[in-house]
Amino acid sequence: MLAYFQAFPSLRDTLLLMPELQITLFACFALVLDVILPKEKKRLAARVSLLGVAFSAASIALLVYQYSDSLPQKAFYDMYVLDGFSLFFKALFLLAVALSIGVTIKYLDLEKEQTSEYYSLMLFSIAGMMFLTSSHDLISIYVSLELITLPVYVLVGYFKRIPKSNEASMKYFLLGAFSSGILLYGFSLLYALTGQTNIEAIAQIVPEIIKTGSATYLLLLAIILIAAGVLFKMAAVPFHSWAPDAYEGAPTSTTAFMSVAVKSASYVLLARLFFEALPSAGSVGSVPGWTQLLGVIAAVTMTIGNIAAATQTNLKRLLAYSSISHAGYLLLGAVAGNEVGYTGIAVYLVAYTVMNLGTFGVIISITRHDEGDAASSERNTGEHIKDLNGLVKKSPAIALMMLVFLLSLAGIPPTAGFMGKYLLFAGLIKNGTDWMTKLAVLGVINTVISFYYYSRLIRVMFIADLTEERPLTVGKSLQTVLLISALLTILIGIYPQPVIKISESAIKQFGNISDKASGVVPKLNND
Amino acid sequence: MLKGIEVLFFYLLSLLCIFFSMLTISARNAVHSALFLISTLISVAGLFLLLHAEFVAGVQILVYVGGVLVLFLFVIMLVSSGQTTRRIFTNQFAIGVAVATLLGLSFFAAISQVQATNYFRAREAKQEVVTKNTEKVGLQLYTQAVLPFEIASLVLLVAIVAAVRLARDRKQEKIFN
Numbered sequence: 001m002l003a004y005f006q007a008f009p010s011l012r013d014t015l016l017l018m019p020e021l022q023i024t025l026f027a028c029f030a031l032v033l034d035v036i037l038p039k040e041k042k043r044l045a046a047r048v049s050l051l052g053v054a055f056s057a058a059s060i061a062l063l064v065y066q067y068s069d070s071l072p073q074k075a076f077y078d079m080y081v082l083d084g085f086s087l088f089f090k091a092l093f094l095l096a097v098a099l100s101i102g103v104t105i106k107y108l109d110l111e112k113e114q115t116s117e118y119y120s121l122m123l124f125s126i127a128g129m130m131f132l133t134s135s136h137d138l139i140s141i142y143v144s145l146e147l148i149t150l151p152v153y154v155l156v157g158y159f160k161r162i163p164k165s166n167e168a169s170m171k172y173f174l175l176g177a178f179s180s181g182i183l184l185y186g187f188s189l190l191y192a193l194t195g196q197t198n199i200e201a202i203a204q205i206v207p208e209i210i211k212t213g214s215a216t217y218l219l220l221l222a223i224i225l226i227a228a229g230v231l232f233k234m235a236a237v238p239f240h241s242w243a244p245d246a247y248e249g250a251p252t253s254t255t256a257f258m259s260v261a262v263k264s265a266s267y268v269l270l271a272r273l274f275f276e277a278l279p280s281a282g283s284v285g286s287v288p289g290w291t292q293l294l295g296v297i298a299a300v301t302m303t304i305g306n307i308a309a310a311t312q313t314n315l316k317r318l319l320a321y322s323s324i325s326h327a328g329y330l331l332l333g334a335v336a337g338n339e340v341g342y343t344g345i346a347v348y349l350v351a352y353t354v355m356n357l358g359t360f361g362v363i364i365s366i367t368r369h370d371e372g373d374a375a376s377s378e379r380n381t382g383e384h385i386k387d388l389n390g391l392v393k394k395s396p397a398i399a400l401m402m403l404v405f406l407l408s409l410a411g412i413p414p415t416a417g418f419m420g421k422y423l424l425f426a427g428l429i430k431n432g433t434d435w436m437t438k439l440a441v442l443g444v445i446n447t448v449i450s451f452y453y454y455s456r457l458i459r460v461m462f463i464a465d466l467t468e469e470r471p472l473t474v475g476k477s478l479q480t481v482l483l484i485s486a487l488l489t490i491l492i493g494i495y496p497q498p499v500i501k502i503s504e505s506a507i508k509q510f511g512n513i514s515d516k517a518s519g520v521v522p523k524l525n526n527d
Numbered sequence: 528m529l530k531g532i533e534v535l536f537f538y539l540l541s542l543l544c545i546f547f548s549m550l551t552i553s554a555r556n557a558v559h560s561a562l563f564l565i566s567t568l569i570s571v572a573g574l575f576l577l578l579h580a581e582f583v584a585g586v587q588i589l590v591y592v593g594g595v596l597v598l599f600l601f602v603i604m605l606v607s608s609g610q611t612t613r614r615i616f617t618n619q620f621a622i623g624v625a626v627a628t629l630l631g632l633s634f635f636a637a638i639s640q641v642q643a644t645n646y647f648r649a650r651e652a653k654q655e656v657v658t659k660n661t662e663k664v665g666l667q668l669y670t671q672a673v674l675p676f677e678i679a680s681l682v683l684l685v686a687i688v689a690a691v692r693l694a695r696d697r698k699q700e701k702i703f704n
Contacts, residue, residue: 024681031688076674117692124685131678140675147682154689195650214644217637 013075016082018059019090020130026052027123034116045116046105046477049123053098056130060090072509078198079137086133088506089268092350093133093261097126099357100257102481107253107364109475111159118158121151122257129265132272138187138197141272145183145233148265149176152258156250168249175232175242183229189222190277199277206278223278223290230273233266234327237301244308247320252367252383255316256360259323260353267330267345274334275342275510295335295435299442301328306449315363315383318453319356322409325450326352332424332443336436341427342510346503348420351492355408355417358485362402365474365482366391388457390466398472399461401486408489410454411447416492421447423500529577537577544570557603565596582661 014021026049033045064087067073072083101119108114128147135141153176157169191197193215194205209215232239247255305325312318330348333341366387392399408415421443428440474482492499529537547567554560568591575584641647668676 028684077671079671079674117688121685121688124681127681128678131674137675139672140678143675143678143682147678147685150682150685150689154692157693160693192647195654212644214649215637215641215646217633217640218646221633221637 013080016063016073016075016080016134018063019056019094020127020134022056022059023052023123023127023130026055027120027127030116030120030123034120037116039114042114042116043105043109045119046101049101049119050098052123053094053101057091057094060087060094063087074136078200079140080134081136082134083509084506085271085509088346088502089133089264090130092264092353093126093129095350096257096261096264096353096357097122099354099361099481099485100253100261102477103256103357103361103364104253106475106478107251107367110364110367111251113159118155118253121155125149125151125155125257126261129261129268132265133268135272136199138191138199138202141269142180142184142187145180145265145269148262149180149233152254152262155254155257156246158251158254162249164249165251166249168246171242172246172250179229179232179239182225182232186222186225186227186229189218189225193219193222199272202277220290224293226273226278227294230266230269231297233269234263234330235324236297236327236331237304237324240301240305240324240327243324244317244320247323248314248317248383252316252360252364255319256357256364259319259360260356263323263327264349264353267349270334271342271345271507271510275507291335291337292435294331295439298328298331298335299439301325301331302443302446303328303449306446306453310449310453312453313385315385315387315457318385319359319363322450322453323356325446326409328446329421329424329443332439333427335439336424336427336431338427338431339504339507340423340430342507343500343503344420344423344425344427346506347423347492347496347499348417350499350503351408351416351420351489354485354488354492355405355415358401358405358482358489359409361478361482361485362398362405365398365472365478366468368468368470368473385457385460386464386467388460389464389468391461393466395472395474398474398482401482402461403458404486404489406454406458408493410451412451414490414493416489416496419493419496419500533577537574540570540573540577544574558600561596561599561603564599565592568592568596579658580660582664 029052030045030049033048034042037044063082067082071087072081074081100122104118104122105114108118125148128144128149128151131144132141132148135144153169153173156172157166159165190202193209194202196202196205206219209219228239232242235243247259250258302325305321305323305328309318309321309325312321326348330345330352333343333345333348335341336344363383367383388402391402404415408417411417411421425440425443428436428443544567547563547570551560551563551567554563568587572584572587572592575581575587
């Protein structure tokens with residue numbers, strides 16, 4: 001069958017697109033289901049969406065099996081590239097959306113607004129992300145980016161009856177559109193400088209510009225504008241101000257989806273543009289000042305995110321600030337600019353996906369609405385820290401899983417979060433520059449600050465008295481999501497070698513390979 | 528490279544473009560703002576014509592001026608909510624000026640460096656002169672750019688779904704559910 005397709009180049013191209021095509025098809029299918037299904041059967045759309053994710057995952061497995069020795073594969077006039085990096089992130093996005101769908105089923109039930117459009121929009125956004133991972137051209141990068149964010153604007157404002165949700169959507173939309181404009185302006189300058197839109201072609205011309213020094217200022221300006229667009233998407237300081245409002249106002253399931261999938265997508269964007277097209281921050285031929293600028297942004301993002309999170313009482317807002325600080329940690333990998341740092345970004349994104357979705361899953365499990373109170377802005381939603389009070393007495397299992405997620409977010413050893421942070425800091429130290437070592441120390445200090453507010457949550461969960469007597473209603477889907485997330489969080493923490501190995505093969509295409517990440521991680525088993 | 532009278536037209540159109548875009552953002556009345564935006568876009572279309580990009584210039588006028596802006600005007604007139612409050616963003620004015628000045632200065636520095644090293648002139652000399660622009664656009668759209676073209680159609684589909692979702696009211700929702 002596969003050999004038959006390979007005889008025709010255009011069919012081979014389409015075959016490479018299979019994961020994206022399947023997600024798109026199932027997104028359209030879920031959209032149509034919304035009209036067909038009666039109200040009480042709408043949950044079927046979630047199952048159909050999960051089926052689409054499964055199909056897409058299967059075709060990714062098939063592509064890995066078929067092409068693992070002959071990567072990268074290029075298609076559509078070099079617009080599309082299938083390499084280790086894109087396969088890795090496609091799989092990560094599918095994991096993120098599968099867990100998000102599980103969380104969403106329960107949340108839409110709670111809100112009594114079980115509609116298929118939600119799943120459909122989520123799948124469209126994921127299709128955009130998958131296109132983005134394989135985009136090898138400024139044009140397709142930009143168009144995929146629009147496909148990612150447009151559905152998310154709607155998902156943020158999905159509950160029209162809640163004013164806060166509308167406000168969040170409006171803020172996110174206006175700032176998002178503005179930042180896309182800035183990004184596009186940077187792209188246009190880059191095109192003017194190089195005369196190319198293809199990433200690979202740009203990567204060949206840019207070093208010449210730096211070497212001759214003929215247009216370095218304009219190049220730096222293009223880099224800064226592109227970086228502003230990318231940093232906005234990942235909510236790094238000073239482009240973070242939208243994140244707390246958008247995260248707090250959005251439906252909790254959307255917040256969960258945004259905070260993992262859209263955030264990971266922004267790092268894919270960073271990798272394609274800054275590790276591949278433009279000289280990466282740590283490399284020798286880098287534009288003067290760029291590495292230092294990125295380092296300052298990472299430091300400020302970590303610190304401001306953590307300090308602001310420490311004073312929050314709303315759980316979603318707290319996690320929004322914590323996600324800003326995590327954006328800062330992830331940027332450290334880009335500052336280091338070596339293999340260890342890049343692997344750290346990939347591993348940390350996997351860890352962040354499972355632990356953050358798990359945390360939001362727990363928040364949804366304690367969410368409840370008082371009857372007839374849905375329209376008022378002050379709803380009893382279980383979004384306040386005190387709603388976690390005495391959770392261990394109600395459900396020891398969920399409290400325990402929350403403990404795992406929070407410890408992982410704080411970066412305490414036998415969890416996935418620790419592994420990711422370890423690699424990110426190790427990358428900086430490996431780079432050896434004096435200020436980078438100091439930056440790693442600042443990162444560790446930040447971890448301590450973050451432990452302060454995560455431990456506050458742990459304290460109320462285990463020590464405080466019950467304030468909410470009604471029992472938890474955890475659905476089957478949510479239970480599964482929590483269980484999978486908790487298991488993965490612990491598993492990656494205890495036995496990280498497989499994930500690190502896959503991450504290494506995913507990022508090995510980005511430039512000068514000097515230090516293997518697996519050399520930094522102490523081997524736990526002897527073989 | 529522009530020669531003779533083209534240079535005059537370039538400066539004229541550029542100045543008009545800058546002038547109208549400043550009016551667009553400073554106009555207090557939304558209808559005026561939209562009308563100034565039309566003028567800005569027409570000046571940009573003129574700039575495209577100077578670059579011999581006739582097709583893009585035509586599309587610019589047809590799509591933006593003829594389609595998008597007319598819709599803008601309709602929407603403004605339908606949802607017009609009277610006088611807007613003066614100076615909502617007063618405390619951000621200073622920051623705005625600072626950022627704009629900084630950006631302007633850095634562009635000045637960047638462009639003067641490019642001028643001094645003749646970067647673009649040297650590149651221009653190497654490239655062949657592009658003719659038959661429209662044909663080239665068509666070819667590109669269905670060969671090189673076919674994938675982004677298809678993704679863009681997905682974006683449009685999502686935009687329709689989004690618009691329907693956000694625009695329909697609760698009464699209409701009850702019919703569907």
